[in-house]
Amino acid sequence: MNKLSFSGHESFQCRELWLKKGYDFVKKGNTFHNPSAVVDLGVGKNMVTAIQYWMMAFNLLDEEKKLTEFAEYIFEANGKDPFLEYRATLWLLHYQLVKKKHASIHSLFFNEFRKERPDFNRTHLVNYLKRKCEEKGKTVSENTLAKDVSVFLSTYLNPIKGDRDFKDLLSGLLIDLRLIERIDKADIGESTWFRVVNTEKEEIPAEILLFCILDNENYGDSISVYTLFSAAGSIGSAFAINSSGIVQKIEELTRKYRDFTYKDDAGIKEIQLRKKFDKWTVLSDYYGK
Numbered sequence: 001m002n003k004l005s006f007s008g009h010e011s012f013q014c015r016e017l018w019l020k021k022g023y024d025f026v027k028k029g030n031t032f033h034n035p036s037a038v039v040d041l042g043v044g045k046n047m048v049t050a051i052q053y054w055m056m057a058f059n060l061l062d063e064e065k066k067l068t069e070f071a072e073y074i075f076e077a078n079g080k081d082p083f084l085e086y087r088a089t090l091w092l093l094h095y096q097l098v099k100k101k102h103a104s105i106h107s108l109f110f111n112e113f114r115k116e117r118p119d120f121n122r123t124h125l126v127n128y129l130k131r132k133c134e135e136k137g138k139t140v141s142e143n144t145l146a147k148d149v150s151v152f153l154s155t156y157l158n159p160i161k162g163d164r165d166f167k168d169l170l171s172g173l174l175i176d177l178r179l180i181e182r183i184d185k186a187d188i189g190e191s192t193w194f195r196v197v198n199t200e201k202e203e204i205p206a207e208i209l210l211f212c213i214l215d216n217e218n219y220g221d222s223i224s225v226y227t228l229f230s231a232a233g234s235i236g237s238a239f240a241i242n243s244s245g246i247v248q249k250i251e252e253l254t255r256k257y258r259d260f261t262y263k264d265d266a267g268i269k270e271i272q273l274r275k276k277f278d279k280w281t282v283l284s285d286y287y288g289k
Contacts, residue, residue, distance in 0.1 A: 005104050006129065009148075022055045027067065133145075200241065211280075
C-alpha cells in the first residue's frame with residue numbers, strides 16, 4: 001500500500017442507510033460539497049463528510065466522485081439489493097472495503113495484521129498502524145490512529161449494553177458478519193481483547209467468492225488454493241476463511257460451473273478456469289435465485 005489514510009470518517013462508523021442515501025443523493029446530480037447537502041441528506045455537516053468518505057471506502061464512488069459500476073449494480077432503481085436485505089451484499093461491501101484501501105485499516109488488518117497477531121487489543125492495533133506509518137514515512141498522530149481503531153471495531157462488533165453510545169454503535173454496518181469477536185483475557189490483566197473469527201464461512205454464497213476471484217486482476221486461468229487462502233487480496237485473507245472452507249466452496253463451484261475445475265495432483269491444489277467468466281453474470285446467478 002503506497003498511500004495510507006486514517007481519517008475522513010469524522011469518527012462515525014457507516015450506518016446501514018447511509019450508502020443508499022448517498023447513492024440517491026449523487027444520482028440526482030448533487031455533490032457533497034454543496035451547502036444544501038446538510039438539508040438534502042438530513043444529517044449534520046460532519047455526517048455529510050462521513051457519508052462521502054464511506055461511499056468512497058466501499059467503492060461506490062471513484063476518485064472523481066462518480067458512481068461506480070458496483071454502486072449502480074447494487075443501488076440503482078432496479079439494483080440487486082438497494083436496501084441491503086441480503087447478508088451476501090454485506091460480504092460484498094466488506095470485500096470492496098478491503099480491496100479499495102481508501103480506509104487503510106481494513107486492508108492492513110485483514111491482509112496482514114490478523115495473521116501477525118490473531119488475538120489483540122486496541123493498543124496492539126494502534127502500535128501496528130504506527131509502525132506501518134513509520135515504514136511509509138507518514139506522520140499520523142496516535143490519537144488519530146486510536147479513533148480509526150475505534151471506528152473500525154464499531155463497524156464489526158456488537159456493542160456492549162451499557163455503553164454510552166450503545167444505540168449508535170448498534171448501527172455498525174457489518175456487525176452481522178461476525179468477523180471479529182471479543183475474548184476474555186482477564187487472567188493476564190487485560191479483559192478487552194479481540195479475535196478474528198477464522199472459520200469455514202459456510203454462510204457466504206459460492207458465487208460471491210467466485211465474483212471476488214474473478215475481480216482480482218492478478219489472477220490468471222490457473223490459481224493455487226494456497227494463493228486463494230493466504231495471499232494479500234485473496235478471499236482467504238479478506239473473508240477470514242480457513243483452508244478447508246475454501247476447498248468446500250471450490251468443490252461447490254465445480255458442481256455449479258462446468259468450466260470451473262479443481263485439481264489436486266501430487267499435493268498441488270489449484271483451480272482452473274477453462275473459459276472467460278463474466279464476474280457480473282456470476283453475481284447475478286446468486287441474486288437471480
